[in-house]
Amino acid sequence: MAVKLLCLGLLLAQLGPSRAKQQTCLTSASNCDECMQSGPECAWCTAPHSNVRCHTLKGLQRAGCRKRYTYNSQGGVQVVRNDSSSEPVSPEAVFLQPQEFSLRLRPGVRQSFPLTITMPTGQHTAELAMDTTPVPAGVNVTFISSVNGNLLVVQVNVEAARCPSESDDSSQMQNRTGPWSVHITPRGFSQSVKLEITLECQCDCTRNREENSLGCSGRGALVCGQCECNKPYFGQQCQRDTDLFFSSNEDACRSGPNAPVCNGRGKCVEGFCECENRVNPTERYTGQFCECSNFDCPYHNDRICGGHGRCECGDCLCDDDWTGEDCSCSMETASCMANNQKLCNDRGMCQCGICVCEPPYTGPTCEDCPVCQGPCQQHAECVECRAFGTGAKKDRCDQECGYLIVTMVETKQDVPQTTAFCKMRSRDDSCVFYYTFSNLPSEGRSTVVRTKECRPN
Numbered sequence: 128m129a130v131k132l133l134c135l136g137l138l139l140a141q142l143g144p145s146r147a148k149q150q151t152c153l154t155s156a157s158n159c160d161e162c163m164q165s166g167p168e169c170a171w172c173t174a175p176h177s178n179v180r181c182h183t184l185k186g187l188q189r190a191g192c193r194k195r196y197t198y199n200s201q202g203g204v205q206v207v208r209n210d211s212s213s214e215p216v217s218p219e220a221v222f223l224q225p226q227e228f229s230l231r232l233r234p235g236v237r238q239s240f241p242l243t244i245t246m247p248t249g250q251h252t253a254e255l256a257m258d259t260t261p262v263p264a265g266v267n268v269t270f271i272s273s274v275n276g277n278l279l280v281v282q283v284n285v286e287a288a289r290c291p292s293e294s295d296d297s298s299q300m301q302n303r304t305g306p307w308s309v310h311i312t313p314r315g316f317s318q319s320v321k322l323e324i325t326l327e328c329q330c331d332c333t334r335n336r337e338e339n340s341l342g343c344s345g346r347g348a349l350v351c352g353q354c355e356c357n358k359p360y361f362g363q364q365c366q367r368d369t370d371l372f373f374s375s376n377e378d379a380c381r382s383g384p385n386a387p388v389c390n391g392r393g394k395c396v397e398g399f400c401e402c403e404n405r406v407n408p409t410e411r412y413t414g415q416f417c418e419c420s421n422f423d424c425p426y427h428n429d430r431i432c433g434g435h436g437r438c439e440c441g442d443c444l445c446d447d448d449w450t451g452e453d454c455s456c457s458m459e460t461a462s463c464m465a466n467n468q469k470l471c472n473d474r475g476m477c478q479c480g481i482c483v484c485e486p487p488y489t490g491p492t493c494e495d496c497p498v499c500q501g502p503c504q505q506h507a508e509c510v511e512c513r514a515f516g517t518g519a520k521k522d523r524c525d526q527e528c529g530y531l532i533v534t535m536v537e538t539k540q541d542v543p544q545t546t547a548f549c550k551m552r553s554r555d556d557s558c559v560f561y562y563t564f565s566n567l568p569s570e571g572r573s574t575v576v577r578t579k580e581c582r583p584n
């Protein structure tokens with residue numbers, strides 16, 4: 128089948144200066160209408176709280192706007208009347224089908240639809256010009272036709288360049304966006320097709336205003352996903368109150384009624400403290416009212432927190448094994464360990480790695496006792512009770528003198544390698560006895576001479 132392409136007719140209406148196609152959408156568009164008009168590729172996100180509203184479909188998708196929240200009307204064509212021919216085609220008339228269309232035109236988006244023209248009997252299908260009644264400024268109607276047997280199929284393209292701007296003549300939107308009726312008539316015939324054209328310059332969603340929407344804190348209308356706040360409220364969800372905001376602005380930055388704004392360490396911006404920077408970049412003020420810092424902490428040895436912790440809001444948080452206000456105190460105890468493997472000889476507390484000895488003991492591990500009695504006197508009563516069962520401790524000997532291991536010998540000469548004897552006068556019998564004493568860490572050893580020296584006074 129031979130298909131001949133015929134250009135039948137061009138239209139008419141002169142069109143506004145053609146605008147360079149915008150490559151980017153007006154991302155700063157303040158509402159859906161403005162966005163849609165910024166370019167045919169632009170879409171609007173109606174999702175609540177969306178940060179990106181106006182972008183290309185892809186851009187919105189990237190920004191996380193779900194499909195169901197994407198508004199991107201492309202306009203459309205509807206067939207209003209499509210009567211079939213019941214009567215035989217008359218010799219002098221063409222038959223047009225469909226007979227009536229309704230068009231919604233989004234500027235920049237072309238609408239196309241076919242028109243079937245049945246020529247009068249006997250007439251050859253030939254070039255046929257199409258006449259159009261005046262179209263609104265900025266609207267372009269063009270035709271491409273092809274022959275299909277005795278039918279002429281005309282593709283009608285309708286496109287609007289742009290929405291009328293506010294400064295256009297007509298003051299009312301109704302006049303500026305239609306609907307307008309346009310009739311298309313094959314030249315030389317009386318039958319015509321009617322187009323009802325409307326410019327889509329307003330987003331559908333603007334008609335679905337939700338007044339006092341909960342999404343707008345009940346203080347504004349939700350329009351196309353955005354809040355239009357009632358006065359004096361503002362904010363993404365109309366959550367803020369201009370009056371309150373400006374009057375209590377500074378007070379919101381005080382920790383107390385008379386406290387300085389941001390503790391004098393920052394400035395109050397929209398009710399929130401912005402703490403000032405320090406010259407030293409590692410030093411920072413923090414906290415709701417800049418009340419904290421990471422450098423106002425105790426120092427030890429010229430180092431903050433002794434170099435063993437970090438400073439948080441005036442307090443040292445010490446590293447493991449360190450304690451104290453300034454983290455100067457080691458919890459390590461090796462330095463407190465005495466030769467007998469007892470911390471501070473059991474005579475003191477190990478604090479910060481240093482023995483704090485109970486009086487009268489002194490020394491690094493509390494081994495010294497300058498004022499203590501010598502070992503002879505110190506252990507004499509235990510030696511006596513252990514060796515002879517007499518003396519001051521005879522009734523408490525087991526409890527108090529268990530540490531003492533006593534070896535009895537008969538005479539002084541039986542004591543091996545003796546340097547010096549201790550000498551003790553027993554209160555019970557006024558006799559003197561001799562013994563040696565050696566002080567080992569965990570026990571005492573004494574060698575006692577059994578033979579007492581008893582001299583009548």
Ligand SMILES: *[C@@H]1O[C@H](CO)[C@@H](O)[C@H](O)[C@H]1NC(C)=O
Pocket residue numbers: 206209210211224225
């Ligand atoms: C109009 O009606 C004809 C049948 O008479 C049908 O073939 C055609 O698809 C219809 N066109 C439209 C656009 O509905």
Ligand SMILES: *[C@@H]1O[C@H](CO)[C@@H](O)[C@H](O)[C@H]1NC(C)=O
Pocket residue numbers: 142143145265267268269286287288
């Ligand atoms: C109208 O259509 C003609 C022919 O296709 C084209 O050259 C012209 O640029 C169009 N004008 C507008 C404003 O779309």
Ligand SMILES: *[C@@H]1O[C@H](CO)[C@@H](O)[C@H](O)[C@H]1NC(C)=O
Pocket residue numbers: 296297298299301302
């Ligand atoms: C706009 O349309 C209204 C009717 O819809 C009409 O009364 C008015 O005169 C029109 N204005 C202009 C400037 O055409």
